[in-house]
Amino acid sequence: MSTHPSSVLEADHRELVDSFESFIRKELVPLAADLPEDADLPPAELRDYVRRRSAALGFYAGDYPEELGGSGMPFTAVVLLHHAAGRSGCPLAPYALAGSDGPSPLLRHGTEEQIERYLKPLVRGEAVRCLALTEPHAGSDAFQLTTTAVRDTATGEWVLKGRKTFVSNADRADFTLVVASAEGEPTAFVVEAGNPGLRIGQRYDGMSGEPLYELLLEDARVPDDAVIGGPDAVGSALGNGMDSLSRGRLVVAAMCDGIAEYALKQGIAYARERRAFGERIGAYQHVQEHLVTSRAEIEAAKLLTLACARLVDGGTEAPENAALAKLTSSETAVRVVDRALQVHGATGWVRGHPLEFLYRYVRSMTIIEGTSEIQKVIVARSMGLG
Numbered sequence: 329m330s331t332h333p334s335s336v337l338e339a340d341h342r343e344l345v346d347s348f349e350s351f352i353r354k355e356l357v358p359l360a361a362d363l364p365e366d367a368d369l370p371p372a373e374l375r376d377y378v379r380r381r382s383a384a385l386g387f388y389a390g391d392y393p394e395e396l397g398g399s400g401m402p403f404t405a406v407v408l409l410h411h412a413a414g415r416s417g418c419p420l421a422p423y424a425l426a427g428s429d430g431p432s433p434l435l436r437h438g439t440e441e442q443i444e445r446y447l448k449p450l451v452r453g454e455a456v457r458c459l460a461l462t463e464p465h466a467g468s469d470a471f472q473l474t475t476t477a478v479r480d481t482a483t484g485e486w487v488l489k490g491r492k493t494f495v496s497n498a499d500r501a502d503f504t505l506v507v508a509s510a511e512g513e514p515t516a517f518v519v520e521a522g523n524p525g526l527r528i529g530q531r532y533d534g535m536s537g538e539p540l541y542e543l544l545l546e547d548a549r550v551p552d553d554a555v556i557g558g559p560d561a562v563g564s565a566l567g568n569g570m571d572s573l574s575r576g577r578l579v580v581a582a583m584c585d586g587i588a589e590y591a592l593k594q595g596i597a598y599a600r601e602r603r604a605f606g607e608r609i610g611a612y613q614h615v616q617e618h619l620v621t622s623r624a625e626i627e628a629a630k631l632l633t634l635a636c637a638r639l640v641d642g643g644t645e646a647p648e649n650a651a652l653a654k655l656t657s658s659e660t661a662v663r664v665v666d667r668a669l670q671v672h673g674a675t676g677w678v679r680g681h682p683l684e685f686l687y688r689y690v691r692s693m694t695i696i697e698g699t700s701e702i703q704k705v706i707v708a709r710s711m712g713l714g
C-alpha cells in the first residue's frame with residue numbers, strides 16, 4: 329500500500345488500474361521487447377494491434393458511453409489509466425489509450441449518421457483519424473484560419489481550399505477532421521481519405537520519431553453532410569472545439585505525471601547503485617536535490633491532475649483547471665526527465681537508454697494541446713488579467 333500523498337486520490341478504480349497494468353506487463357512488455365533498440369516509433373501495424381486489443385479489453389476509449397462502444401468509465405478512471413501507461417515505461421502503453429488518432433470530442437457533436445460512421449469505429453479502435461487545425465500562420469492563434477470552405481450553389485457541395493500543417497497521423501488516417509472558415513466562421517468538416525482534393529505535402533520528422541505532415545486542400549469537395557453536426561452547425565467549430573479541450577489537456581497531464589514518475593524511479597535506482605568517490609552517488613546532496621525536488625514536484629502535479637479529473641466527473645470542466653494541470657504536469661515532466669538523465673551521466677545520454685528517448689519524447693508535451701504560454705494566458709484570464 330503506497331503512502332505517497334497522491335495515493336489518497338489514486339485509491340479509486342484500483343482494480344481497473346491493476347488490470348490495465350497487468351495487460352501492459354503480460355501483453356505489451358513482451359511485444360516491446362522485440363522492437364529494435366533504435367526504433368523510436370513502433371511500427372504502425374503494431375500500434376494498430378495494441379489499439380484494437382486495448383479497445384477489445386475495454387481500456388482504449390474508456391470514458392465513452394457503452395452505446396458508443398466505450399466502457400462508460402468515469403473520467404478520473406481514464407486519467408488514472410493514462411498515468412499508469414506513462415509510469416509503466418513501456419513504449420507501447422501510450423498507444424493502448426485514445427490519443428490524437430482516437431475518438432475526437434468534436435464528433436460527439438456529430439449527427440447520428442456521423443456518430444455511426446465515424447465516431448463508433450474510432451471508439452472501437454478500428455479506425456484512425458487526424459485533426460487538421462494548425463496552419464502555417466495560425467498555431468496558438470488557431471482560429472485565425474485562412475483555409476476556406478465555400479459552398480458550390482450548383483451542386484450543394486462545400487469546396488475546401490487551404491494549407492494545414494503539423495498534422496499527426498495524416499499518412500494513415502481513414503478521415504481528416506478539417507477546421508475551415510465557412511461563411512466567415514470556423515467550421516469542422518470530415519474529409520475522407522482518398523478525396524482527390526486532399527493531398528499530403530511536406531513531412532516533418534519530430535525529435536522523438538513521430539512524423540507530422542502538411543496537408544493540402546486543393547478544392548476538396550465534400551457533401552453538405554460532411555459538416556460535423558450537420559448543415560445547421562456551420563460556424564460552430566469554435567464552441568464545440570473549446571468544450572472538448574479540458575479533457576484532452578488533463579489526459580496529457582496524467583501521461584506526463586506517469587512519465588515523470590517512471591523517470592524518477594530510474595533516477596533513484598541508479599543513484600542507489602552507482603558509486604563515485606567511494607560512495608553511492610545518492611549519498612551526495614547535489615544528487616539528492618535532483619531527486620527530492622522531482623519527487624515534490626511530481627506529488628504536487630499528480631494531486632492537481634487528479635483533483636481536476638474529479639471535478640470533471642462532478643460536472644465542473646473549468647478551462648483554467650485543465651490549463652493549470654497541463655502547465656504544471658508537462659513542465660514538471662520535462663524537468664524531472666532532464667534531472668533523471670543528469671543523475672545517470674553519460675549512461676542516460678546514450679542512444680537506446682529509456683531516459684534518452686523520454687528526454688526527446690516528453691519535450692512535445694509543453695507544446696501540444698496548447699503551449700505552456702497559452703495555458704498561462706487561460707489562467708491569467710480566469711484571474712481577471714489580460
Ligand SMILES: Cc1cc2nc3c(=O)[nH]c(=O)nc-3n(C[C@H](O)[C@H](O)[C@H](O)COP(=O)(O)OP(=O)(O)OC[C@H]3O[C@@H](n4cnc5c(N)ncnc54)[C@H](O)[C@@H]3O)c2cc1C
Pocket residue numbers: 428458459460461462463466467468469493494495496497534538540692695696697698699700701702705
Ligand atoms: C507533436 C505535435 C503534434 C501535433 N499535432 C497536431 C495535429 O494533429 N493537428 C494540428 O492541427 N496541429 C498539431 N500540432 C501543432 C500544434 O497544435 C501547434 O504547434 C501549437 O498549437 C503551437 O502553434 P505553433 O507551433 O504555430 O506556435 P506559435 O503559435 O507560433 O507560438 C510560438 C511561441 O509563441 C508563444 N505564444 C503564442 N501566442 C502567445 C501569447 N498570446 N502569449 C504568450 N506566448 C504566446 C507560444 O507559446 C510559443 O512559445 C502538433 C504539434 C506537435 C509538436
